[in-house]
Amino acid sequence: MAVKVLSPGILTSVQDGGRTGYQQYGVSPSGPMDLRSFRTANILAGNDADEAGLELTLMGGEYQFLSSHVIALAGADMNPMLNGKKAGMYKALCVNAGDVLKLGFAASGCRCYMAVRGGIDVKPVMGSRSTMVGKQFGGYEGRKLQKDDVLQVKDPGSAPAHPETWFTDPVQIPAGPRTLRVIMGPQEERFTEQGIHTFLTSEYTVGQDFDRQGYRLDGQKIEHKTDSNIVSDGVVAGSIQVPGTGLPIIMTAEHATVGGYTKIATVITADLPLIGQCKAGDRIRFEKVTVEEAQEILAKEAQKLEDLKKLISDPSHLPEPEQEEAPVREFEYTKDVILTINGKAYDVRIQKIKDAE
Amino acid sequence: MSETVIRPAGDSSLLVEFENEISLEVNSKVQALKHTLEKSPFEGMGEMLPTYRSLLVFYDPLKIRWKQAQEEVRARLGSAGKVSLPKAIVTEIPVCYDKEYAVDLEHIAEIEHKTEEEIIKIHSQSDYFVYMLGFAPGHPYTARFENPFSFKRMENPRLKIPGGSIVVQLGLSDIIPFDQPCGWNIIGSTPVKACDYRKEDPFLLHAGQWIHHRPVSKEEYLDIKRQVEAGSYVCRSWEKED
Numbered sequence: 001m002a003v004k005v006l007s008p009g010i011l012t013s014v015q016d017g018g019r020t021g022y023q024q025y026g027v028s029p030s031g032p033m034d035l036r037s038f039r040t041a042n043i044l045a046g047n048d049a050d051e052a053g054l055e056l057t058l059m060g061g062e063y064q065f066l067s068s069h070v071i072a073l074a075g076a077d078m079n080p081m082l083n084g085k086k087a088g089m090y091k092a093l094c095v096n097a098g099d100v101l102k103l104g105f106a107a108s109g110c111r112c113y114m115a116v117r118g119g120i121d122v123k124p125v126m127g128s129r130s131t132m133v134g135k136q137f138g139g140y141e142g143r144k145l146q147k148d149d150v151l152q153v154k155d156p157g158s159a160p161a162h163p164e165t166w167f168t169d170p171v172q173i174p175a176g177p178r179t180l181r182v183i184m185g186p187q188e189e190r191f192t193e194q195g196i197h198t199f200l201t202s203e204y205t206v207g208q209d210f211d212r213q214g215y216r217l218d219g220q221k222i223e224h225k226t227d228s229n230i231v232s233d234g235v236v237a238g239s240i241q242v243p244g245t246g247l248p249i250i251m252t253a254e255h256a257t258v259g260g261y262t263k264i265a266t267v268i269t270a271d272l273p274l275i276g277q278c279k280a281g282d283r284i285r286f287e288k289v290t291v292e293e294a295q296e297i298l299a300k301e302a303q304k305l306e307d308l309k310k311l312i313s314d315p316s317h318l319p320e321p322e323q324e325e326a327p328v329r330e331f332e333y334t335k336d337v338i339l340t341i342n343g344k345a346y347d348v349r350i351q352k353i354k355d356a357e
Numbered sequence: 358m359s360e361t362v363i364r365p366a367g368d369s370s371l372l373v374e375f376e377n378e379i380s381l382e383v384n385s386k387v388q389a390l391k392h393t394l395e396k397s398p399f400e401g402m403g404e405m406l407p408t409y410r411s412l413l414v415f416y417d418p419l420k421i422r423w424k425q426a427q428e429e430v431r432a433r434l435g436s437a438g439k440v441s442l443p444k445a446i447v448t449e450i451p452v453c454y455d456k457e458y459a460v461d462l463e464h465i466a467e468i469e470h471k472t473e474e475e476i477i478k479i480h481s482q483s484d485y486f487v488y489m490l491g492f493a494p495g496h497p498y499t500a501r502f503e504n505p506f507s508f509k510r511m512e513n514p515r516l517k518i519p520g521g522s523i524v525v526q527l528g529l530s531d532i533i534p535f536d537q538p539c540g541w542n543i544i545g546s547t548p549v550k551a552c553d554y555r556k557e558d559p560f561l562l563h564a565g566q567w568i569h570h571r572p573v574s575k576e577e578y579l580d581i582k583r584q585v586e587a588g589s590y591v592c593r594s595w596e597k598e599d
Binding site: 020021022023024025026027125134135136137142183185186209229231232233234236238239243244245256257258259260263266267268269291292294295298299302 | 367411490492512513516534537
């Protein structure tokens with residue numbers, strides 16, 4: 001059970017649900033930049049939500065399956081083609097040995113997730129299969145994938161009964177400005193009233209400097225009361241640091257565990273996937289919510305994934321997947337004939353298709 | 358003494374802040390609370406990240422909400438008795454102050470109105486205490502108890518500085534384990550690795566110990582670097598004298 005990389009795309013890495021327990025040694029959680037799409041892909045492939053899969057960035061690349069697998073794609077639409085034919089996203093795909101999946105540039109969004117039933121089998125480092133791309137450990141040899149890498153897949157056991165019933169509605173990635181909901185602080189009081197007003201009312205643009213560690217934004221400068229230095233303290237995914245330049249930096253999956261710049265606010269966990277789907281030039285606005293609201297939103301998000309899991313484990317109440325309709329054809333002439341084969345008569349209609357070669 | 362403050366750091370962690378200073382006394386409160394929470398964790402509690410003067414406590418908001426988590430932590434603040442500091446070990450860190458690596462040494466000497474030799478002596482004559490690890494795997498945050506330098510970090514961080522860099526500001530001196538962005542002045546470079554994934558315990562230093570910088574020539578730097586690559590170099594260490 002394996003997948004071969006024919007062409008790796010721009011930045012493809014192995015990720016699982018993330019690395020926990022080592023932040024006190026300076027090891028950030030890593031894991032997928034868009035956890036919601038990642039988990040959706042896994043569930044649709046019949047996996048545990050946090051099983052190791054692939055994160056594809058901006059351009060997907062080309063992959064050959066060396067045995068038959070059930071896979072699923074979710075996140076940014078990179079126009080996936082299976083053996084030259086358009087392949088669906090947000091549904092289980094059954095692929096055979098030798099099949100080639102090719103993905104192009106992301107039409108909208110930034111990251112697409114490929115889950116393979118069973119999960120990518122790499123050696124866990126500090127309890128996780130996630131690649132820490134910036135620090136070169138974990139995942140597949142601590143690096144992004146290269147041409148001719150062969151990824152082993154864990155044996156999922158017997159073939160699933162009805163993977164064709166494993167599908168869900170695609171998540172639309174907004175084309176216009178994204179609104180990220182934030183909880184103010186922890187260093188909110190280090191900014192002037194004007195500074196906080198600027199932060200919450202102006203539009204920011206993702207600059208050229210965005211990666212798995214963080215996103216630097218361009219736009220209106222945020223005013224500090226005095227300066228941007230604090231005694232270094234803990235940073236989380238979604239922390240919005242404002243250094244002396246006055247321009248915000250959103251910390252993401254491979255963020256530094258601690259930092260010495262003032263943090264004006266923290267993006268709520270449910271909106272972190274929106275950042276993971278941003279690339280240079282995308283516009284961002286911030287909207288203030290309370291911790292209580294953020295936790296309520298997160299609970300609802302979690303419930304959606306639980307519902308999807310239930311649908312897949314018991315698909316009996318799903319509507320039948322739509323059958324492809326027979327193509328409408330025009331005919332030049334019709335003729336009914338009686339054919340006799342082995343003494344039995346058959347009424348056969350012959351129709352010549354118009355424009356057919 | 359100011360009151361201990363508990364603030365949300367997003368929807369999945371809370372920040373317990375002690376007095377706003379870098380001192381052994383304040384840091385021991387951080388360690389004491391961490392120790393207490395480790396001994397009696399609350400339902401839904403995750404990992405903890407101790408820093409100079411604060412403790413970040415992660416929790417699962419699907420299991421416990423912010424208000425309850427805050428109460429659970431506050432309830433343990435009172436019982437967080439003093440813990441004895443770890444046995445004081447000093448680890449020797451060889452540092453090359455050659456201009457090739459110490460790209461900001463000239464600049465530092467200029468702002469401090471001292472010669473480069475004097476700056477090297479100031480940096481290497483006193484030991485630094487390791488308060489915490491963070492930022493990058495194995496990255497120690499170390500400090501001493503007077504400020505030998507007057508400058509802070511730069512306004513705009515450099516996008517990349519090489520692993521092994523020794524960076525300073527005020528009374529702080531850090532070892533940068535891997536190439537990374539950094540806004541501090543670079544005073545030198547060490548050939549030893551603060552984090553080596555080939556080892557069972559990848560981390561050279563641990564919170565609560567001391568480090569001593571020993572100036573080495575470029576020749577010795579390169580020699581130690583070869584031994585580090587071969588996995589044969591062991592840093593000298595000894596017990597701290599009071």
